[in-house]
Each structure stands twice: as structure tokens, then as C-alpha cells.
Amino acid sequence: MTIFWLFSLFVVITNILLIYFLKKVRDKNLILKHQLDLKSYQLLSQREEKQNLEAIKIYQRAIFNNLEKQSDGQEIEEKIIEVICQTLGICEAKFWQFNPSLNQFYFKYHQGIQDHQINDIPIEYSQIKISPENITQRIKNISFDKNSPFLTENTINLLVEKENNVNYSTPWGIFSFYISEDDFFDNLKIEFIKHIISIFTYSLEKNKSLELLEKAIDSSLNGIVITDSSQAHNPVIYVNKGFEIITGYTKEETLGKNCSFLQNNEHQQNGVKKLRKAIQSGNKCRTVVKNYRKNGELFWNEIYINPIYNQKGDLTHFIGVQNDITKKYNLEQALSKKTKQLANFSKKLKAVNELKENLEEDLKNNLNYYLKNACHILNMQIGIIVEVSTSQFEIVSQYCTFNNDLFFDQQYCLINILSQEVTKRQETIYDESTSSFSLLSSQNISQNLSITSYLATPIWLSEEIYGTIHLFSVEKTDHYLIYQKHLIEAIALNISRTILAQEKELEKEHINIALVENQERLNDILSSLEDVIWSIHPQTLQLMYINNAAKVLYECELSFFFQKRCFWLDLVHSEQQENVKALYSNILSISLFDEMLNNHDLEYKIILPNGKEKYVRDRAYVIYNEQKKVIRIDGIITDISKQKEIQKALVQSEEELRLIFDSAPIGMMITDQNGIIKRVNNSVCQLLNYSFTDLINQNQENFYHPDDIEKNKLLVREILNSSQGKYSQERRYLASNGTVIYTIVDVSILRNNQGQTVQLIQQIIDISQVKNMEEQILLDRLYDKLTGLPNRFLFLERLEKTLTKCNKSSNKLCAVLLIDIDNFQKINDSLGHNIGDDLLIIIADKIISCLEEKDTLARISGDEFAVLLDDLTSYEQGEIIAQNIITACNTNHLLDNNYFASSVTIGVTFSSVNYENKEEILIASLGYQKPEEMLRDADLTMNQAKKAGKNCYQIFKPIMYKQLLDKLKLESQLRKALSDGILELYYQPIINLKTNNIAGFEALVRWFHPDLGFISPVKFIPIAEENGLIIPLGDWILNTAAHQAHLWHQKYPDLNLFIAVNVSSKQLLDEHFLDKVDSILNKSEVNPLNLKLEITESILMDNFNVAKNLLDKIQARDLKISLDDFGTGYSSLSYLHRLPFNTLKIDRAFITPLNNTNDRHAIVEAIVALAHNLSLDVVAEGIETTTQETILKRIGCDFGQGYLYSKPVDATGAGNLINLFHI
Structure with missing residues (x-):
């Protein structure tokens, strides 16, 4: 059924594509028809034909050009108007589009209109209808509304409708064309307009039909491919969405390629060959090929291809339908594989059951027989049968198709670990199910052996496990674990039956093996001991046994001990050799007379053959039989050289400790549990000013400070009654001369095995000097050293x-x-x-x-x-x-x-x-x-x-504290205002009193607080001076003023305006001030001549030399310097001619009294005269009246500043003042 539906889908899609190509043929026929219609113009009279020949050619070319063109994104009404206007030379064209919801037309597009008012057109003026039958009927049914108010001799209006279905159509829009007055619309032009509109509207409907067809193909779940067979490599010219979903390749990645790129160079498949043959012969074909998606994933592709021929019978294209049948294919393959596995299992199970027919009497041979055939039947290369006892795993049979002793080494832990897990789990296990095998794999053990598969099961005897059988594969072949599990369990069952049949013989063999193993184990133990174990014959003293430890101890080969009786006695040091040999001779003589002899244990020094000395402990034991006869003498020789060295070191250490105790720089004292002094060193004697004899056997309480005796006794008693092993206390002693000695005593308590106190070891550190220092420190902490x-x-x-x-x-x-x-x-x-x-x-x-x-x-x-x-x-x-x-x-x-x-x-x-x-x-x-x-x-x-x-x-007064808090609060807000950029710079003009023009400005900082409003500089400038904020504030003012001066210089280059900036004494004394000035001049690009720094007299009086050096450096940078508020401070005429000032500013205190033009104003006149004699400009501050201005002009003052001219204003206001004064 699936094939039937796929074939039906293939037929449907093929018919759709055939309809598509037939439609294109019909379009070409339509073009031919239009060509015939144009030829009808030739039936006109000879005179009309000559007159319209040129126009016909133009119209014909325009129509044919647009029959083949598709819209390139341009609105179709724009294209219609563009073609008609270009062809007919129309001056003006309009298009109104119909709005069904409002039942009216609205103006959408025009060409050639200048200043016309476009109004909505009522639908009653639209009477031109276009029937939907065909292009010819469309053209015939277009008519004009002769009564339309929009129609003149030089204007035509056309209503165009669009089809919704066969029986219903709606207006699309109205085209209106206006031709110049010296021309008119004849029938030829009108017919041309009809044809153009019909062609474009039909093209629009045709494109919509083709889009619908393409959407239908794209909606198919199958991949649809169209190739161009007319080209050499049959490239893909179309793919649908289904193809993109199946393959993962996009249309852009596929077009132009041959479909063989999906085969990933696997071009020799039978299905591919079948496809290639069908394409070469131009026939239909159905086949299955192996393809690869874009991500590399393999999939099985069922492909139908169908050739497409044109009307001439030439093969032009192939249409291919693809179906992803990967799941179906995999199911079929899995079913086939399962069938083969079952047949193979049945065959192997039969072979397993036949194994018991060829057994021998020997159990080992039978186990080898079973193991070999198990490997062959289960396609394994390594087999091991392990016998399991209480604490041992023993390999009893092994088989391998290659030589690998590592696997059969019982010391190698792999088989033991695997056997242990099989025994513990009591079930069949395989590589993926055993944690032990996975653990060893992660340690790269199995990789070195190339193990690819593993299988094991227990061998049961009644209800106990006899052993385990393990099979390993080193080849990469398919292993079907479910079937293998049944097969190995069947083999294990046959083995268990064989073992039960030969149980008695195996038991005897196991007993013998156990005896051998025990002897080997004893030998291994004796060989592994560090002590020398020996046995000699009691009568001949001939060596019967000696272990390998003798090679290490005596540093010679064991052959030496067998070549000469009692060889080791010859190595005894000469000082002890006679005694040692006499002892062994005594052993020999007693054994000859069968007398009872006690064992001996002695230590002596030996000289090795290489000359090295060692100490040994030699113990001999006489061994008797049941009849009390001596059968042999066994002995143990132990290397005690290290113990001797330790003993020697302990003696030396004790001597060193004694020396350390006696010569220690701190006091050392040993007392018993009752406080009786048993030992002291020299430091204690010097500390307390007593001799050894004065202190030994005396109670330490006798030397305590009298005030501390009871306290110390109580503390010692509490410590001794506790389990505490150490304690420390500060203790005062009284020296023989009455001096109080302050000490820190660290006490270690020595107790015996019963926990009883034996001794107290005390370390006494003199801290008298530290105590005196503490008292002095306390004094210094409380009192002033200078005044006391x-x-x-x-x-x-x-x-x-x-x-x-x-x-x-x-x-x-x-x-x-x-x-x-x-x-x-x-x-x-x-x-x-x-x-x-x-x-x-x-x-x-x-x-x-x-x-x-x-x-x-x-x-x-x-x-x-x-x-x-x-x-x-x-x-x-x-x-x-x-x-x-x-x-x-x-x-x-x-x-x-x-x-x-x-x-x-x-x-x-x-x-x-x-x-x-x-x-x-x-x-x-x-x-x-x-x-x-x-x-x-x-x-x-x-x-x-x-x-x-x-x-x-x-x-x-408490109000002072409130004022301080207000001040601190204002200081905090000033810091924030400076960091947040809330402060502003205002500018007050400085007027040239000779020209009455603005010569410059003084920069004045203003603070408009968001909550408190305007805050006067009189309030916050002193605070800034006091807390150091004046430096960053002054830097900001200078930087802002410099940038503003540069802007004004660019805007008013001929005015040479300057800005005067007040600089505080703290700013000038800042070591980085000149560096900041240089940085500001560079960044602002201001001309230094447009900046003037104003300083007060205070810095000159306090730091004249520093100020002079600084002002000289400022002048060197072409900056002007003004002396501000002259006459209000400690003005000294001596420094005026010695410092590089350019301007002198008269304080407002001298300007305010200037109220009468007839009076003499000696002070102001003197200041102006003095300044001019020193070649300084003079600026008068605080001018508020015209009288003051008149007096200052008469005196000869150069510049004036005050509210008479302007209050301080922001930069914008200052710019307005510049324009006002210099109009």
C-alpha cells in the first residue's frame, strides 16, 4: 500500500508539473495571438498606415518587451503607468486604488503631476468593466465613461477590475492619463493602453497561480527534485522544502549540483548504477540508495525518477521523488540479522550438547577440551577456568589462540578480580555488566591486551560454586550476548556434571596440591623474612637450610655457607670469636650424648668479607623428636646494627641533653611532685643569686615572692590533680639580695605508666626587663614625656x-x-x-x-x-x-x-x-x-x-555645634556638587573705559542647589579653602574658563577677549599647579594671551620667594597676571616692581565712596598713577553708578567692572553681551 500511495503522489506531482509547462506553452500562443492582432493594423488604409507606421512599431516593441518580463518588485500599477507614459509620451498619469471597506477609491500613485489637489473619487464615476474570460475579451470590454467629469479631449479614465472567482470580481483601480493639448487619444493609442493594462493584470494573476502551485509542491513531505537533462552533468534546477528537510541541504546549496553529492563518494552501489542507467536511457526508475545528510548522518533514500519530454520529443528534464525509508530499512535489516542469529544459536547449542560424547577419564584434559571448544563455539580467543576455594582463585584450565603469559599468571590480578565478582554475583556477567572489567578498562589494562568482548559464568556443584569459566575475545566481531549467555551456561552445566562424576579422584589430587602449595608457601615466607633462618645437622653441624636473608645480612652468596661448615662463625669479630665457637661446640657435644640443652641467645659483632662491621643477635633452638632425640638445630640471626646505633645515639643524646640543661641561657629546674628541687642549672643560680648547694633539696616555695606562695601552691595542686601535661604561669621569685624577679615558668609534668607524677621540668624565663618596660609604657601611655x-x-x-x-x-x-x-x-x-x-x-x-x-x-x-x-x-x-x-x-x-x-x-x-x-x-x-x-x-x-x-x-554655646554641623553638611554637599558637575561658571564683563567695549570677563563660580537654591560663594569658598576642595574646584574653573576663552576666540577672533580666573594661594602652592596649567592649555588649545590669573596679596606676604619663582614661570607661558583686591590687605609697594604683574585691580572698597565728581580722590588717583608708572593696567571693581564711571575715566583708569555694566551671567548671556557691545 505504501508503494501504491507513493506512486500515486508521484503521478499527481508529475501532472502538476505538466500543467505548469502546458501553461507556459499557452502563454507563448497568447503572445503569437497578440502578434496577429498587431498585424490587423496593416489592414488600415495606405495613408493611415504611413502615418501610424512609426507609432505601431513603438507600441509593438513595448508590448512584446513587457509580455516576457516579470515584476522585479515594482508595484504593477507603477509599471503600467511607466510603460504607457514612456511609449505614448503622456504628460500626466494618476492611479486611484479601490478600498472595498470604504467603498471608495484613494489616490495611490502619480507621474508628471506638479501641484494638483487629489480628492477621493466616488464609485459612481467608475463604469468600465473587464470580463474575466480571456485577454481578447478583456480588451474588447474596456470602455470609456463619456460623461465622467474627469474626461476631456486630452484625458481618458479607465476602471480595471480583478477576479476573485468565476462569478465575482471587484474593482481594482482607476487609471487616468492626460496628453498634451496639441495631441489627442486616437483609437491606436487607446487600444495600446488596453493591451498594456490587460497584459500586466494577466501577468499578475498568472504569477499568483504559479506561486500557489509551488506552495503545493513545497508542502509535500517527499523530496521533489527537478534536474536539467539538457546539460552535461544533469544539474538540479529545483528542490522543494521536503528535499531540504530530508537531506539538511538548503536550496541554495543544492541548485546547480548533481544529486550524486549525497552519495559521499559511494558511487558503486547497485541502486546508483540502476539510476545512472535509467538517466542515460531516459527511462523511469525506482530504486533505493544509501545517501548522507549534511550533518554526515546516513539515510536510506527510496527514489522515483520520471523523464520529461518537450513537444519535439526531446528529453528536457527529470522529475525525482525522494522518500526517507531509513526506519523501514533498518527494521528489515534487524529482522534478517535476528533470523541469522537464531539459526546460528541453534547450530551452536547442538554442538555444545555433543561435547559430552568425547570425554576422557582425566579431569584436566576434559576441562581443557570443554574450554577449547567453548572458545571455538562462542568465537572467543582466550579461555580460562578458575577453581574457587574459600580464599583462593586457581586457574585449572586455560586456552589461548596466541601466546600471552600475562593473562595466565595467577599473580596478575585481572582474573582473580573477575572471578571474585562472578562468585559474588552468582550469575553470568559480560563486559558491559561488570564493574571490575570497566574499572580495569579505565586503567588501560584491557586496551593493552586488545580485549573486545568478555563473558563469564559460575560452575555449580550441587548448591556450591566449584569455579568460574571466563572467555575473552581480541577480535572485532559481532557478539550476541543473549545467545552467548545461554551457550556458556550450557557449557558450564556440562563441566559441572563431568566434575561430579570424577569428584573422588579430584579430591585426592586437590589434597596433594594443597600439601605442595603449603610447602611452597612456607618457603616463600622463609624467603621473604629479613632475619636469617638456618638449620644444621646436630652431629655434623652441616648446614641443612638457610634462607635468602643471609645474602643480605652477610653480603655474600649462599654457596659460601654450604661450602664450609658453620661458615658464619668465621666472620665473628676476633674479640668474640672464641666464645661464640665454644658455645656451638658445646651444642655439638651435648647433642652427641643426647643430653637436653637449653636454647641460647647471644649478641656479637661480625666482620663481613668486604670488611664492613655489623652487630647480630644469634638464637639457636634444639629440635627433638617424639623420642626426645635431637633431630636438628634451628636458628635465627637478626641484624641489630641499627639498634646498636640507636643505643649509642641515645647515650650521646643524654650527654647532649645534660650539657644543654646545664648551659641553657634560661633557667632549668627539676622538682619532684612535692616541689623539692632535684636539679638546677647555672642560669637559675645566677637569676636568684644562690649557689647549687643553696638550692638542691630545698622546696621551691622557699624562693617564691611571699605574696604569691599560697597562690602558686594552689595552682600546682590543681594541675597535678588533673591530667594536664603542661602548664605555664607568670611567677615572682625573691632573689637572695631581696630583688623581685619576674619570670614566665613553663612546666612539663612527667608521669609513669600508672599516671603518677614523677618529676616536673621547669623552664624559667626572666621577664623583669619586660615588666619594667611595660610599666614605662603604661607611664608613657598616660603621661606626656616633655612636660610630665x-x-x-x-x-x-x-x-x-x-x-x-x-x-x-x-x-x-x-x-x-x-x-x-x-x-x-x-x-x-x-x-x-x-x-x-x-x-x-x-x-x-x-x-x-x-x-x-x-x-x-x-x-x-x-x-x-x-x-x-x-x-x-x-x-x-x-x-x-x-x-x-x-x-x-x-x-x-x-x-x-x-x-x-x-x-x-x-x-x-x-x-x-x-x-x-x-x-x-x-x-x-x-x-x-x-x-x-x-x-x-x-x-x-x-x-x-x-x-x-x-x-x-x-x-x-550649643548653637555653635549646630553651625558646625551645617558647615560639615555644606562641605559634603559641595563635594557632591563638584563631582556631579552641578556647579556653573558665570562671567562678569570687564569694560574698556576708553572705548566702552568689552575687553574681557572675570570667571565667577555659581552654585544653584536643587533644594537650597542659590548658595553664595561667600559661604562655600571659605569652606573649600579650609578643607582643600579649593584645589579641584580651582582646577575645574580654570579648565572651564580656558575652553570658553578658546570658543570665544574662534567666534570673535578680532576682539581678543580675555577671561580672568581667580587662583587661590593653596592652588598656587600645589606642587602640580604648573603641570595642570600646561595640561589645560594643551587640551583647550586656548591662546595663553586670552587667559589672566588673578591672585591675592596674602601669598606674596607669606611666601615671597616662592611666589616670585612661580609667577615668573607663569609669565613664561604667556599668561597674564592680575593682583586682586589691591590695598585691602598688607599691601607693600616694595614687591610691586619686583614681581611680574600685568594688571592691578582696585578693590570695590575704594570705588564705593566715589560719589562726587568735584571731590579729590587721592587714594584711587595714587593707585592708578602708581600702576601706570609700573606699566600696569588698572581695573576698578564694583562700579555701580555713572558718577563712579565718570570719575574713573577722568583719573585715567583703564578698565571697569561692576553691576553698572552687567551682573555675572552664564556663557550664553555673556555671548549676548558681546554682541550687544560690539554691534
Whole structure:
């Protein structure tokens, strides 16, 4: 049935393809018909023929060209319009496509339209119908709507329908063509338009039919192949999806190839030959061939091929149908193989049953007979029968077609392991089912033997296993384990029956074998011993037996012992030889008279033939028979050289230990369980300043520190009562001179076998020096070395105790005064640390003079002292003490023969406060819980006092801490703003007062916080200066300004605008400042002349030489330098002419008073005159009125800056100002 349906499918597909080719023939006939239609034009009159000859040729060429063309992806309506317009020279064409859901046409495509408004066309204007019969009828039935509003003498409109089925069609669209006014649509042009539209619409329907046919073929599960037989190698020109699924090859990988590539060079198959013959003769063919998929997988391919001939009878193509029958083929092959296996099994089973007819009386021969035939019947090359006893596996029969002694060596563990597993499992096993064989295979044992198959089964005798039979194959042949299992079990059954028949004879043989084996085993044991075993005749002393150990011990061959009686006695050392020989002679004489003799055991030294010395232990045993007669003398000689060496080493070790004990650098003491000293070394005597005689036999408690005697006795008692073997303790001894000796004592307890304490070995290490150091460290940890005052740690400890008392009682009041020496760092740096240290000591004495004994003064850092005022009666008392300290310290001190003025600044905080401000009472009434908090607030207050002018004191108010927190919070937010890029750079214009144009800008940083709004630079710049953020902030400002200056220079190259950037003193003193400037200049590509750095006077006053060197290097980079806020600080005219300034900026403090044009303004005039005399430009800051501007212009000031011109604006606003000032 399967073949019938496959053949039916083949016929159907063949007919479909024939229809496809007949359709192509019909298309060609249609082309011929159109050619005939064109010839009908020739029936026109001679005059019309001459006039239209050229047009006919053009139309004819256009029609024939498009009859053979397929759409290349272009919309068909676009192609129609393109062909008609090109052929007829039409000026304008439109296409409206019908939308069935809206029942109206919509404009889709046009050509040649300029500015026309296209509106939807109602369907009632569409009256042209196209019938579906054929192309001729289509052309005849196309008509025009003469009443259409879209029709003029130069316009035609055509409605075209498309078929849905035979009885129903729907509008497709309207084509509208407009020709120039000096032309018109004659019948020839109209007919041409009809033909073109019909041709393209028919082509569209034909392509859809062909696509449907191809989809039908692709849906087949069989592989469909079409080849071109007209070409030499019959290449594939078409394959369907079924072919791709079966073979794994895609259409692109197959087209152009011969189908033989699926055979993988196996071209000599019978099926392939049959196919090749059918193709050569052009006949049909059905056959099965072996093919390979793309992934290399083999499959069996059932192939039908059918030739295709054209109308002339020429063979043009082959159509092939492929069917994957791999599963069916494999089932057939498996069935055939199974049948052969059963026949083979039946034959071999018969041969097994015939084996018992040719047996002999000898069991071994019978086992060999069974084993050999088992190998032949089961196609194995190696056979082994193993007899199984309680603890042994013995090979009793073996067969091999080749020589391999390794397999038959009983010492080789493979057969033993396999036999053990068969015996344990009590069933037939084979290679895949035995873990032992798999394990050995993984160790490459079976690979070396080339084992390919293995089979084994137990041999049963009644209900016990007699042995196992093992068969191995070394050839790669098919083994059918199910049948082999039955065959080997049948052979094992025959063997067991044969063994039972000869059981008595085998039992006798086994007994004899066991006796031999026992003797061999005894020999093996004697040979394996390291001791020499010997036996001699009691009367002749002739050697009867000696084992191989004699060769090792005496380092000579065994033949020496047999050549001469008692050869080993000649090797005894000369000092002991006479005694040893006398002993052996005594043994001989006694044995001759049959007297009883005790065994002897002696040690002596021997000299080997090679001169080496050894020590041996010689033991002799006289052996008697049942009649008490001496039958032989046995002996054992043991090499005891190593024991002698060990004994010698122990003696030496004991001596060394004694020397180590006596000369050890640490104290060594041995006592008994009662503490009586039995032994001490010299170190203990030196440590305690006693002699040996003073210490020996004395109780160690006599030398303990009196305060520790009971404690030490209790500890020793507890340790001895426990099972502890070691312990360590810190112990104090009292030397003979009364000195306390601190020691660490490590005690090891020696106990006997009954667990009783025998001795205590004590190692005594002197740690007196360490103890003294610890005390000094403790002192150093709590006190300042220079002044001897308590340090921070001890101060906080005392403050914590005081605070605890104050918090427990509301009547208790204490205060902390944090004292800082003003300008101490300058004194220390300029005059040296020695002068600074002297000053610290003097100030400490001054402060102490103002305190009571109950108060604490501590030095908590370099130049800071802290005072703890305990038990104050009032807040005023604390303030008085603070003022007294300021007064006492505010004086001149004689240091290094020079007087130096000093002063201190103090921050005071009380343990509790009582202010009228409710908010502050609420905060302070909680009190201090930690001493660090109180010291922190004192430090905060001291810093506030420093800012207030030094040489004074201030009292802490809780609001100060809140202000500090606000400051820290602002600092944190400033860091984040800088890292997140929230800061902005604004620019305030600097005006040239002579030209009233913008000369440049000053860059000013602005911070617009997302929550807090605008934060003034007055608030965050000091914070940045204080915590070091001013350096990264200044780097960012300089970098941003440099890039902006470069942009403005590119945009306004003729204005030479500059940007002035404020640079802090910390930036200038940064060792990497110049490197950063160079990097910014390189990356921004700014002209250095367009940047100006503004610095303040403070850096000049503090670091003149450093500043001058730095400013010179800045000038060398063509950067301009301005001196900012001139006149507000410690201005010195001496450095103006020595430093490379370009500009001097007058602070707004001097500009604000300029309110009257009639007054003299001497200071400003002097500054401007001074600057001009030094060739410096002058910039006036803070100009806010026209009066100020007028005065400055009259004085001759060069530049002005202030809100009169503009407030600081962002870069965009600055750009607007540039445009405004320079229009």
C-alpha cells in the first residue's frame, strides 16, 4: 500500500508539473495571438498606415518587451503607468486604488503631476468593466465613461477590475492619463493602453497561480527534485522544502549540483548504477540508495525518477521523488540479522550438547577440551577456568589462540578480580555488566591486551560454586550476548556434571596440591623474612637450610655457607670469636650424648668479607623428636646494627641533653611532685643569686615572692590533680639580695605508666626587663614625656569619671578649657623645636599656677593643653580661671637669650549650661555622656575664639555645634556638587573705559542647589579653602574658563577677549599647579594671551620667594597676571616692581565712596598713577553708578567692572553681551 500511495503522489506531482509547462506553452500562443492582432493594423488604409507606421512599431516593441518580463518588485500599477507614459509620451498619469471597506477609491500613485489637489473619487464615476474570460475579451470590454467629469479631449479614465472567482470580481483601480493639448487619444493609442493594462493584470494573476502551485509542491513531505537533462552533468534546477528537510541541504546549496553529492563518494552501489542507467536511457526508475545528510548522518533514500519530454520529443528534464525509508530499512535489516542469529544459536547449542560424547577419564584434559571448544563455539580467543576455594582463585584450565603469559599468571590480578565478582554475583556477567572489567578498562589494562568482548559464568556443584569459566575475545566481531549467555551456561552445566562424576579422584589430587602449595608457601615466607633462618645437622653441624636473608645480612652468596661448615662463625669479630665457637661446640657435644640443652641467645659483632662491621643477635633452638632425640638445630640471626646505633645515639643524646640543661641561657629546674628541687642549672643560680648547694633539696616555695606562695601552691595542686601535661604561669621569685624577679615558668609534668607524677621540668624565663618596660609604657601611655603632664588618654579617662558624677547630680558642675598657644607654629618653625619645647614647658607652668590641686592639666597635642576644672561652684568661677590663664600667659619669655611674646586662646565648655534662650536650654540640658563630646565642643569654641582675634576666651554655646554641623553638611554637599558637575561658571564683563567695549570677563563660580537654591560663594569658598576642595574646584574653573576663552576666540577672533580666573594661594602652592596649567592649555588649545590669573596679596606676604619663582614661570607661558583686591590687605609697594604683574585691580572698597565728581580722590588717583608708572593696567571693581564711571575715566583708569555694566551671567548671556557691545 505504501508503494501504491507513493506512486500515486508521484503521478499527481508529475501532472502538476505538466500543467505548469502546458501553461507556459499557452502563454507563448497568447503572445503569437497578440502578434496577429498587431498585424490587423496593416489592414488600415495606405495613408493611415504611413502615418501610424512609426507609432505601431513603438507600441509593438513595448508590448512584446513587457509580455516576457516579470515584476522585479515594482508595484504593477507603477509599471503600467511607466510603460504607457514612456511609449505614448503622456504628460500626466494618476492611479486611484479601490478600498472595498470604504467603498471608495484613494489616490495611490502619480507621474508628471506638479501641484494638483487629489480628492477621493466616488464609485459612481467608475463604469468600465473587464470580463474575466480571456485577454481578447478583456480588451474588447474596456470602455470609456463619456460623461465622467474627469474626461476631456486630452484625458481618458479607465476602471480595471480583478477576479476573485468565476462569478465575482471587484474593482481594482482607476487609471487616468492626460496628453498634451496639441495631441489627442486616437483609437491606436487607446487600444495600446488596453493591451498594456490587460497584459500586466494577466501577468499578475498568472504569477499568483504559479506561486500557489509551488506552495503545493513545497508542502509535500517527499523530496521533489527537478534536474536539467539538457546539460552535461544533469544539474538540479529545483528542490522543494521536503528535499531540504530530508537531506539538511538548503536550496541554495543544492541548485546547480548533481544529486550524486549525497552519495559521499559511494558511487558503486547497485541502486546508483540502476539510476545512472535509467538517466542515460531516459527511462523511469525506482530504486533505493544509501545517501548522507549534511550533518554526515546516513539515510536510506527510496527514489522515483520520471523523464520529461518537450513537444519535439526531446528529453528536457527529470522529475525525482525522494522518500526517507531509513526506519523501514533498518527494521528489515534487524529482522534478517535476528533470523541469522537464531539459526546460528541453534547450530551452536547442538554442538555444545555433543561435547559430552568425547570425554576422557582425566579431569584436566576434559576441562581443557570443554574450554577449547567453548572458545571455538562462542568465537572467543582466550579461555580460562578458575577453581574457587574459600580464599583462593586457581586457574585449572586455560586456552589461548596466541601466546600471552600475562593473562595466565595467577599473580596478575585481572582474573582473580573477575572471578571474585562472578562468585559474588552468582550469575553470568559480560563486559558491559561488570564493574571490575570497566574499572580495569579505565586503567588501560584491557586496551593493552586488545580485549573486545568478555563473558563469564559460575560452575555449580550441587548448591556450591566449584569455579568460574571466563572467555575473552581480541577480535572485532559481532557478539550476541543473549545467545552467548545461554551457550556458556550450557557449557558450564556440562563441566559441572563431568566434575561430579570424577569428584573422588579430584579430591585426592586437590589434597596433594594443597600439601605442595603449603610447602611452597612456607618457603616463600622463609624467603621473604629479613632475619636469617638456618638449620644444621646436630652431629655434623652441616648446614641443612638457610634462607635468602643471609645474602643480605652477610653480603655474600649462599654457596659460601654450604661450602664450609658453620661458615658464619668465621666472620665473628676476633674479640668474640672464641666464645661464640665454644658455645656451638658445646651444642655439638651435648647433642652427641643426647643430653637436653637449653636454647641460647647471644649478641656479637661480625666482620663481613668486604670488611664492613655489623652487630647480630644469634638464637639457636634444639629440635627433638617424639623420642626426645635431637633431630636438628634451628636458628635465627637478626641484624641489630641499627639498634646498636640507636643505643649509642641515645647515650650521646643524654650527654647532649645534660650539657644543654646545664648551659641553657634560661633557667632549668627539676622538682619532684612535692616541689623539692632535684636539679638546677647555672642560669637559675645566677637569676636568684644562690649557689647549687643553696638550692638542691630545698622546696621551691622557699624562693617564691611571699605574696604569691599560697597562690602558686594552689595552682600546682590543681594541675597535678588533673591530667594536664603542661602548664605555664607568670611567677615572682625573691632573689637572695631581696630583688623581685619576674619570670614566665613553663612546666612539663612527667608521669609513669600508672599516671603518677614523677618529676616536673621547669623552664624559667626572666621577664623583669619586660615588666619594667611595660610599666614605662603604661607611664608613657598616660603621661606626656616633655612636660610630665597627663596626656589625652588619661585626661579623657578622668573627664569621663567627672562627667559621671556631674550627670548623677544636678548640683555638680565641671568645665573643660582647651588652650592653644597663639603663633606657636611660627616660633617652632623659625627658631627650632628646642625653643618650642621650652615654650611649652613655660606655658604649662603658667597654667598650673592658675589651677587648684584638684584640677587636671593635660597636654593633648602639639601646642594644645586641656584643663579639667572639677567641683566648680559657678560658671563665673570657670570664666575667672580662663581669664587668669590668659593674663598669666600673655607676657614675654626669655628663650635662648631672647625675649619672645606669647599668648593663648581658650575655648571653655561646661558640663551643663543655663541660657535663657529656650532652644539652647533644650539642647544643652541633656548633658554630656562622652568625654570626647565635651572636648570636641571646647575645641570648636577655641577655634571660634581664634577667629575672633586670639588672646581671648569664648564659652561654648550649643548653637555653635549646630553651625558646625551645617558647615560639615555644606562641605559634603559641595563635594557632591563638584563631582556631579552641578556647579556653573558665570562671567562678569570687564569694560574698556576708553572705548566702552568689552575687553574681557572675570570667571565667577555659581552654585544653584536643587533644594537650597542659590548658595553664595561667600559661604562655600571659605569652606573649600579650609578643607582643600579649593584645589579641584580651582582646577575645574580654570579648565572651564580656558575652553570658553578658546570658543570665544574662534567666534570673535578680532576682539581678543580675555577671561580672568581667580587662583587661590593653596592652588598656587600645589606642587602640580604648573603641570595642570600646561595640561589645560594643551587640551583647550586656548591662546595663553586670552587667559589672566588673578591672585591675592596674602601669598606674596607669606611666601615671597616662592611666589616670585612661580609667577615668573607663569609669565613664561604667556599668561597674564592680575593682583586682586589691591590695598585691602598688607599691601607693600616694595614687591610691586619686583614681581611680574600685568594688571592691578582696585578693590570695590575704594570705588564705593566715589560719589562726587568735584571731590579729590587721592587714594584711587595714587593707585592708578602708581600702576601706570609700573606699566600696569588698572581695573576698578564694583562700579555701580555713572558718577563712579565718570570719575574713573577722568583719573585715567583703564578698565571697569561692576553691576553698572552687567551682573555675572552664564556663557550664553555673556555671548549676548558681546554682541550687544560690539554691534
